Amino acid sequence: MTTMLDTILATKRDEVATRRRATSLADLSALALAQTPPRGFRRALDAKAATGYGLIAEIKKASPSKGLIREDFDPPAHARAYEAGGAACLSVLTDAPYFLGHEDYLIAARAACRLPVIRKDFMVDPWQVIEARTIGADAILIIVAALDDGAMAEIEDAAIGLGMDVLVEVHDADELDRALALKSRLIGVNNRNLKDFTVDFARTYELVGRAPEGCTFVAESGLTTRAELDAMAEHDIRCFLVGESLMRQADVEAATRALLSPLPAGEGGARAEGVGG
Numbered sequence: 001m002t003t004m005l006d007t008i009l010a011t012k013r014d015e016v017a018t019r020r021r022a023t024s025l026a027d028l029s030a031l032a033l034a035q036t037p038p039r040g041f042r043r044a045l046d047a048k049a050a051t052g053y054g055l056i057a058e059i060k061k062a063s064p065s066k067g068l069i070r071e072d073f074d075p076p077a078h079a080r081a082y083e084a085g086g087a088a089c090l091s092v093l094t095d096a097p098y099f100l101g102h103e104d105y106l107i108a109a110r111a112a113c114r115l116p117v118i119r120k121d122f123m124v125d126p127w128q129v130i131e132a133r134t135i136g137a138d139a140i141l142i143i144v145a146a147l148d149d150g151a152m153a154e155i156e157d158a159a160i161g162l163g164m165d166v167l168v169e170v171h172d173a174d175e176l177d178r179a180l181a182l183k184s185r186l187i188g189v190n191n192r193n194l195k196d197f198t199v200d201f202a203r204t205y206e207l208v209g210r211a212p213e214g215c216t217f218v219a220e221s222g223l224t225t226r227a228e229l230d231a232m233a234e235h236d237i238r239c240f241l242v243g244e245s246l247m248r249q250a251d252v253e254a255a256t257r258a259l260l261s262p263l264p265a266g267e268g269g270a271r272a273e274g275v276g277g
């Protein structure tokens with residue numbers, strides 16, 4: 001069966017082949033090395049998680065499963081709102097065909113704030129990692145389901161060589177084992193199955209217990225309310241990647257703050273109001 005992920009990856013391979021013809025590796029590498037150094041992505045996330053929740057807030061215009069998410073899409077304004085609301089890091093979708101993303105959105109968002117930024121795209125070739133650095137990305141995503149072990153290691157080494165962090169995304173125990181054979185200890189569990197788009201928080205709960213000490217563990221996708229984050233925290237998960245539910249709010253800054261702010265004293269067991277959920 002051809003899955004959505006297969007389709008996206010096939011398109012991505014064609015796109016990368018075209019881009020590779022337009023710019024030589026030497027030129028691209030020179031551009032990457034001329035950038036200011038990466039902002040520490042994992043460091044920023046861990047710092048926030050030490051005293052609260054570490055949020056990777058995503059700038060996302062549309063998705064294959066949801067269509068258009070944000071009509072008045074404004075990456076620099078969203079970046080400033082996320083930063084003011086207390087996010088640790090940004091994620092910016094750059095895939096155009098399926099997510100209506102663009103490299104320029106990442107450039108504009110990063111320039112508008114001081115947060116580290118992950119390029120959220122489908123990496124199939126180390127060439128894309130160098131390209132990500134030329135637009136300023138501080139981190140990249142490796143989707144374990146999309147790559148064989150050799151390709152994952154090559155892509156990770158390219159990122160490490162440029163001083164970038166790598167978020168390694170898994171959705172089952174086999175993928176987690178393959179992720180842990182890499183060097184990065186920043187692991188994301190995608191609650192959304194990229195093959196059929198179903199969301200299941202149980203995935204995160206199952207896998208967090210299998211991650212060794214010293215991992216930064218990020219729950220990704222489908223998160224909407226403060227109560228959901230608090231439930232995850234009971235399983236020791238303190239880092240989250242949230243896109244759609246924040247992007248649908250008129251006041252992104254207030255919604256981000258509401259998601260992250262501590263519960264008022266005395267409300268211990270009762271859950272605070274969520275955003276949009």
Ligand SMILES: O=P(O)(O)OC[C@@H](O)[C@@H](O)c1c[nH]c2ccccc12
Nearest residue numbers: 190220221222223241242243244245
């Ligand atoms: O918008 P959501 O449901 O909050 O999810 C954000 C993020 O986890 C999701 O966009 C995502 C996770 N992994 C990905 C891989 C590719 C594209 C997108 C994603």
